[in-house]
Amino acid sequence: MTERWPAPPSSEAELLSRARSLAGRTLGEIAAQMHVTLPANLLRHKGVIGESIERALGASGGSRPEPDLPALGIEIKTIPVDANGKPRESTYLCVVPHGDQHSLSWRDSLVYRKLARVLWVPIESAHGVELKDRRVGQAILWSPTAEEEQQLRTDWEELMEQLALGQTDSVRGVQGTWLQIRPKAAHGRARTAGHDAEGAPTATLPRGFYLRATFTSRLLNRVCL
DNA sequence: TTGTGATCATCT
DNA sequence: AGATGATCACAA
Numbered sequence: 001m002t003e004r005w006p007a008p009p010s011s012e013a014e015l016l017s018r019a020r021s022l023a024g025r026t027l028g029e030i031a032a033q034m035h036v037t038l039p040a041n042l043l044r045h046k047g048v049i050g051e052s053i054e055r056a057l058g059a060s061g062g063s064r065p066e067p068d069l070p071a072l073g074i075e076i077k078t079i080p081v082d083a084n085g086k087p088r089e090s091t092y093l094c095v096v097p098h099g100d101q102h103s104l105s106w107r108d109s110l111v112y113r114k115l116a117r118v119l120w121v122p123i124e125s126a127h128g129v130e131l132k133d134r135r136v137g138q139a140i141l142w143s144p145t146a147e148e149e150q151q152l153r154t155d156w157e158e159l160m161e162q163l164a165l166g167q168t169d170s171v172r173g174v175q176g177t178w179l180q181i182r183p184k185a186a187h188g189r190a191r192t193a194g195h196d197a198e199g200a201p202t203a204t205l206p207r208g209f210y211l212r213a214t215f216t217s218r219l220l221n222r223v224c225l
Numbered sequence: 226t227t228g229t230g231a232t233c234a235t236c237t
Numbered sequence: 238a239g240a241t242g243a244t245c246a247c248a249a
Contacts, residue, residue: 042245043245044245044246045245045246046244046245046246047245047246047247048246051247061248062248062249063247063248063249064249090240090241172241172242173240173241173242174240174241180240180241182241182242182243183241183242183243183244184243184244185243185244186244186245186246187243187244187245188242188243188244190244205243212240213239213240
C-alpha cells in the first residue's frame with residue numbers, strides 16, 4: 001500500500017519540485033495516478049484533499065501533533081481558493097491545549113512550530129465545481145515575517161492567558177487579529193478535560209487554533225506583488 | 226478518546 | 238457576503 005506513495009522529500013528543493021509537478025493538474029488526475037478514489041463530494045470527506053496532497057508530496061498523512069514533515073520542520077496546508085486566489089476558509093492549525101501551559105513559550109508552542117515553515121498548496125475550489133475537476137495551484141514555501149510573527153505571538157499570548165484563567169468557555173471566535181480559537185469537535189456534546197479559575201477539573205468543548213482567511217489571503221498575495 | 230485532515234451551515 | 242460556531246471521517 002505504502003509503496004505507491006513517495007518517500008518524504010529530503011530537502012526543501014525536492015519538496016518544491018514535487019509541488020511544482022502537481023501545479024495545474026486536477027485532483028482527479030492526481031488521485032488516479034495514486035490509485036485512490038475520490039469521493040463524490042466533501043460532505044462526509046472534508047479532509048480528503050489535504051490528505052491526498054500530503055501523500056502525493058511524501059508526507060505520512062498521520063495525525064501526530066507536529067509538522068507534517070518532521071525532518072524538515074515543514075507543515076503542508078492545502079487551502080481552498082476562489083477564482084481570484086482568495087481563501088474561501090480559515091485554516092485549522094492545532095488543538096487548544098489544556099492543563100498547565102504557564103511555562104510554555106511562544107516559540108515552543110505547537111502553533112509556532114507548525115507556522116514556522118509552511119508549504120501552502122492552493123486548490124481552486126469554486127462552488128459547484130466537482131472534486132475531480134478542481135485544480136492545484138502554485139505552492140509557496142512560507143515563513144512568517146518578523147512583523148507577522150509578532151502579531152501572531154500577541155494573539156497567542158492573549159488567548160493563552162484567557163485559557164490559563166480558566167475562561168476557556170468564554171473565548172469567542174471574534175478574538176485575535178489573525179489567530180483565533182473556534183470549536184473543533186465531532187459534535188456539540190463532545191467534551192475534553194479543562195480547568196476552572198481555581199484549577200479544578202472541568203469538561204469543556206474541544207477547540208482549536210485557526211488562522212483567519214484575512215491573514216492567509218495576505219500571505220498568498222504577497223508572492224504576486 | 227484525541228489530534229489531524231478540514232468544510233459545512235447558520236448567524237450577523 | 239463574511240465570519241463564527243458546528244460538524245464529519247479516520248488513524249493511533
